[in-house]
Amino acid sequence: MDSIPWIHREEEHFCCRSSASKVTSSALFSSGGRSCEHYRRGCRVVAPCCGEVFGCRHCHNDAKNSLEADPRDRHEIPRHEINKVICTLCSKEQDVQQNCSNCGACMGEYFCEICKFFDDDLSKGQYHCDGCGICRTGGADNFFHCDKCGCCYSNVLKDSHRCVERAMHHNCPVCFEYLFDSTKDISVLQCGHTIHLECMNEMRAHHHFSCPVCSRSACDMTDTWRKLDEEVAATPMPEIYLTKMVWILCNDCSATSSVRFHVLGQKCPGCSSYNTRETRAR
16 A cells, blocks of 8 residues: 655745844854744744733643633734744844844844744745645745645656645544644645655554545555455355445445445455445445
């Protein structure tokens, strides 16, 4: 059985190369001045929604969404509305900019004015996608934006993926985390639906190989169907079932067929898939 067609990682990040500055935020981190657990940067953000100060938007969302006891107080930070940051080195509150207006420290080797984002880890290959409206990682040369799917995919899928409108603008069908701006690896299935890689691996560990959304095979199952053919041929049915016929619906090609019943599975005569469901006996 082949692997999932391609694994796609989406993460909001940053886009612009820094200019020279007096002090880099890397110097702050070497002396223990890291602003938060999520990113290496030289500033903290002032949340426009509640006025509180956090290391980054993830710090805010953890505190004000998932950890907030009162559901009425839960909210996420509107990242594009962030307009104030506080320099980690001199504690100066100021408008969003790459270099501190007070001490001149570079608050992020990568800085995106649109996303209001700072980061010093240049190895992520950050770039801003105008189509997505946010920054992503992996290098702009390695991805393309699909207007119909409404997200960035690897160039490997440019001429081979199945388009699904707004494919990532929904929750993961397993864990229900929103996929479009998820920081976790995301898998694009053969049917075009998307799911977290770790959720897909968990499904496969429990022998579930179909899409949770449409029930189509999540990957190439040709070898599995061939082995099942051999098992069916080696497992004759009792005489009372030899003439039993059932109607099936194929989850892969959507064809409805009448086939001979077998306890190991019903094979679609159209596409040879065993990913079928019995609809009624005949």
